[in-house]
Amino acid sequence: MSANRPAAVVVLAAGEGTRMKSSTPKVLHAICGRSLVGHVVAASRELDPEHLVVVVGHAREQVGGHLAEIDPEVRTAVQHEQNGTGHAVRMGLEELGNGGVTLDGTVIVVCGDTPLLTGETLKKLGDTHAADGNAVTVLSAEVPDSTGYGRIVRDENTGAVTEIVEHKDATDAQRAIREINSGVFAFDAQLLTDALGKVRTDNSQGEEYLTDVLGILREAGHRVGAAVADDHREILGINNRVQLAEARRLLNERLLTRAMLAGVTVVDPATTWVDVSVTFEADATVHPGTQLLGATHVAAHAQVGPDTRLKDTSVGEGAQVSFTVADGAKVGPGASVGPYAYLRPGTDLGPKSKAGAYVEMKNASVGEGTKVPHLSYVGDATIGEFTNIGAASVFVNYDGQAKHHTTIGSHCRTGSDNMFVAPVTVGDGAYTAAGSVITKDVPPGSLAVARGQQRNIEGWVARKRPGSAAAQAASAAGQESDGEQ
Secondary structure (H helix, E strand, O other): OOOOOOOEEEEEEOOOOHHHOOOOOHHHOEEOOEEHHHHHHHHHHOOOOOEEEEEEEOEHHHHHHHHHHHOOOOEEEEOOOOOOHHHHHHHHHHHHHHOOOOOOOEEEEEEOOOOOOOHHHHHHHHHHHHHHOOOEEEEEEEOOOOOOOOEEEEOOOOOOEEEEEOHHHOOHHHHOOOEEEEEEEEEEHHHHHHHHOOOOOOOOOOOOOOOHHHHHHHHOOOOEEEEEOOOHHHHOOOOOHHHHHHHHHHHHHHHHHHHHHOOOEEOOHHHOEEOOOOEEOOOOEEOOOEEEEOOOEEOOOOEEOOOEEEEOOEEOOOOEEOOEEEEOOEEOOOOEEOOOEEEOOOOEEOOOOEEEEEEEEEEEEEOOOOEEEEEEEEEEEEEOOOOEEOOOOEEEOEOOOOEOOEEEOOOOEEOOOOEEEOOEEEOOOOEEOOOOEEOOOEOOOOEEOOOOOOOOOOOHHHHHOOOOHHHHHHHHHHHHHHHHO
């Protein structure tokens, strides 16, 4: 934690974001498993501020409800009318004041649509602000192309910021400047409060501009400085879906780079997507076309992918999961899943177990070494250790009104095309015959056979389908059989 702990962080999240062309408020659009404003709140929390307030406006109930879910300690201030950034900050400070808070120290103001901003960069801003003794410090960045941005103009001797010039108002010399304003600031709390009361609205928009505070403080003889972000991409704001996709790509790239540097093999980063909450252990491998979402964890020596989507799923050491969709599942050490498996919530695969090709599981506990190799549905079930479930088996768990449980013991061998009509129990070491519909409990060590007797009606095709291809084939087969005799 920095010694320069801010008194408050104010997050501006009141805008409508019309260029998103969405019924969802802009700051609630998500990338990498977290909303835009959620990313900003998380970065702000890394500073351990005494107070964190988010200014909401458009769709304030929806945004406020989201904030209460992701960070219950966040305070919200309402900007009922969109009267500019200065007005928004003033609403945030008034909310704190109404709660009996007296600010003394640094106030950092950030934008709620800058999801790439890191806590490390905000810390640098706060440290620079304190070290230079500034009244206000601008977070700036040097960009390859500064067209359209406000330029940071500095005093050549002191390095202090003398003004921020918008592109349309800049001279040719100023337009050559590549250092731009991010819209993120650190202020002395008392000076900010006083200056906000002096901001005027005699501009084309009739709004209170936060940037006017810089001029007010500078004219009063206070120093205005800047801290340059190490990566200019951190300050990118989101205004439309194109920028949203670009931010998602950049953040995903950052997350994968961090994982690879920590010892994870990502075979094709361009087709691998992860959420910020995903965790890995060294020597895990992620193959192409894989999405890892939510609280997913991949242990050492596990192989995930290709073409796999895991959400809130843990993959144990040395497990292999390929061509699989899983949500809320546990895959034990050394287990094998896929190809083309679907693990639904509540699935718990034990060590060295298997959920093979075209297997679907839900609310199922599978013991160590047990195999469900292919073409089966296992729902609401407990299966013991070292059991084999035959192909095309269905655990019939729903009677139209309620779900029921099936229990299969350890060291069982169930035949192909079995139906287990729950509630039913198959005891340890039992067998069931292929094609059986199991409706009664099977004692341990028993063989259950539940199928009708086969009856062959000879000559049926010739009588019922005369002249058909089947009849001709049967006739030829009969002649060949007669010839062999």
